[in-house]
Amino acid sequence: MENRTDKNSYTILFAIGMVLVVGALLAFVASSLKPNIAENKRIEKQQNILYAMGVNENEEGSANFISTDKVADAFTKYITKQLVITNETKAEENKEAYLIDVKKEQSKAKSGEERRLPLFIGEKEGKTFYIAPIRGKGLWDAVWAYVAMDENMIVQGAYFDHQGETAGLGANIKERFFMDDFIGEHLLDASGNFVGINISKSNADPLNKDKTDNEVDAIAGATITGDGVAAMLRSDLKLYVPYFKTLKN
Amino acid sequence: MGLLSRKDSKLILDPLADDNPITIQVLGICSALAITAQLKASIVMAVSVLFVLGIGNVVISLIRNIIPSKIRIIVQLTVVAALVIIVDQVLKAFSYQLSKELGAFIGLIITNCIIMGRFEAFALGNGPWRSFLDGIGNALGYGVILIIVGFFRELLGSGTLLGFKVLGDPIAKTGLYSIGYENNGFMLLAPMALIVVGVIIWVQRTRNKALIED
Numbered sequence: 318m319e320n321r322t323d324k325n326s327y328t329i330l331f332a333i334g335m336v337l338v339v340g341a342l343l344a345f346v347a348s349s350l351k352p353n354i355a356e357n358k359r360i361e362k363q364q365n366i367l368y369a370m371g372v373n374e375n376e377e378g379s380a381n382f383i384s385t386d387k388v389a390d391a392f393t394k395y396i397t398k399q400l401v402i403t404n405e406t407k408a409e410e411n412k413e414a415y416l417i418d419v420k421k422e423q424s425k426a427k428s429g430e431e432r433r434l435p436l437f438i439g440e441k442e443g444k445t446f447y448i449a450p451i452r453g454k455g456l457w458d459a460v461w462a463y464v465a466m467d468e469n470m471i472v473q474g475a476y477f478d479h480q481g482e483t484a485g486l487g488a489n490i491k492e493r494f495f496m497d498d499f500i501g502e503h504l505l506d507a508s509g510n511f512v513g514i515n516i517s518k519s520n521a522d523p524l525n526k527d528k529t530d531n532e533v534d535a536i537a538g539a540t541i542t543g544d545g546v547a548a549m550l551r552s553d554l555k556l557y558v559p560y561f562k563t564l565k566n
Numbered sequence: 567m568g569l570l571s572r573k574d575s576k577l578i579l580d581p582l583a584d585d586n587p588i589t590i591q592v593l594g595i596c597s598a599l600a601i602t603a604q605l606k607a608s609i610v611m612a613v614s615v616l617f618v619l620g621i622g623n624v625v626i627s628l629i630r631n632i633i634p635s636k637i638r639i640i641v642q643l644t645v646v647a648a649l650v651i652i653v654d655q656v657l658k659a660f661s662y663q664l665s666k667e668l669g670a671f672i673g674l675i676i677t678n679c680i681i682m683g684r685f686e687a688f689a690l691g692n693g694p695w696r697s698f699l700d701g702i703g704n705a706l707g708y709g710v711i712l713i714i715v716g717f718f719r720e721l722l723g724s725g726t727l728l729g730f731k732v733l734g735d736p737i738a739k740t741g742l743y744s745i746g747y748e749n750n751g752f753m754l755l756a757p758m759a760l761i762v763v764g765v766i767i768w769v770q771r772t773r774n775k776a777l778i779e780d
Binding site for chain 2: 324331332343347361478485537538
């Protein structure tokens with residue numbers, strides 16, 4: 318006798334029912350958690366920006382953000398201006414510039430539209446930081462960063478992050494030993510041309526004492542992630558060069 | 567184990583040693599190679615699989631009599647995928663930092679063959695309680711191997727455990743590094759995980775000759 322569950326009609330009905338039940342369940346979970354997730358992402362952006370300018374709770378060797386309950390106050394305290402740069406040098410203030418999605422702006426630029434460049438200006442202990450959000454490609458997925466610079470485009474701090482780089486290898490770009498290497502590095506060469514910062518496997522400066530060589534030491538086993546980070550720094554920070562030039566005039 | 571009958575406790579204890587999913591059943595090797603470069607990632611993966619396999623086995627067992635046999639693999643896959651997405655979303659909403667650290671690992675649970683293997687081999691033919699125990703047992707057996715491999719890879723590859731520099735500082739040349747010890751970067755690459763798993767299998771079969779096949 319044929320089993321009831323072997324019938325084609327039963328199979329199809331079961332499949333439809335399963336899709337409806339699972340779909341409804343996941344839709345319910347996703348939509349009920351959506352506000353929490355969006356809020357977490359918003360807080361994280363503020364934490365990233367503050368981290369880059371040195372407002373963080375770093376302990377020896379580990380990278381820690383400022384805690385979530387303090388972030389809103391700290392953000393209004395330290396970030397004095399949020400700019401949106403268009404047309405290379407035209408800067409306008411925009412209180413929600415930090416919510417601009419760099420990924421969307423990049424695809425806008427690809428389709429010929431104008432890309433808006435957010436830039437955050439922070440003040441801490443009398444020093445001014447210019448923090449730019451940038452985004453690029455690693456080995457498996459996106460990598461992005463917040464880079465704090467002074468008016469000479471010398472890096473003052475950086476926060477790197479990634480979507481899915483290999484744990485223990487490429488994922489180490491968000492470790493202190495890598496991020497801290499960027500502090501003090503020059504993005505311009507001696508004559509003031511933009512060259513970016515290379516992630517070098519062959520530099521003779523693993524302790525990173527030479528800050529003007531436009532190079533930091535690479536992570537072993539993470540060549541493609543490193544190349545992606547270098548390419549991101551080159552292509553995205555270059556767009557800010559005209560604005561930085563106006564600062565000096 | 568007064569709580570469980572002998573048959574039931576066997577379901578939990580067997581996968582820990584003589585019926586281990588990785589070293590004996592040879593399931594879940596892929597994730598054991600991929601994520602064990604750090605001890606922390608290994609532990610988290612072990613806990614996540616424990617959750618998904620425990621619940622998934624119960625769900626499959628509860629609906630085992632109404633699943634059409636022609637599409638049972640698809641049904642199993644849907645159950646795993648749904649559970650994994652729920653775990654992922656809940657972590658993102660309530661423990662954002664942790665979910666960031668786990669990154670792609672959570673999604674990788676779906677591809678873990680132990681889960682499909684236990685659904686197919688056990689949950690489809692047994693009641694919910696026994697399936698639950700089987701799921702927990704196999705996830706623990708998997709986790710034990712993951713943690714052993716992660717321990718050796720992180721210790722020998724990076725000189726750290728859970729991020730703490732247990733062997734001294736390789737750059738400042740303190741601790742073991744002061745007498746010329748170097749980290750073995752090869753340990754961080756996937757092939758060395760296979761070798762570590764191989765050594766575990768060797769040790770296990772040397773101790774219990776009954777496991778050796780002809």
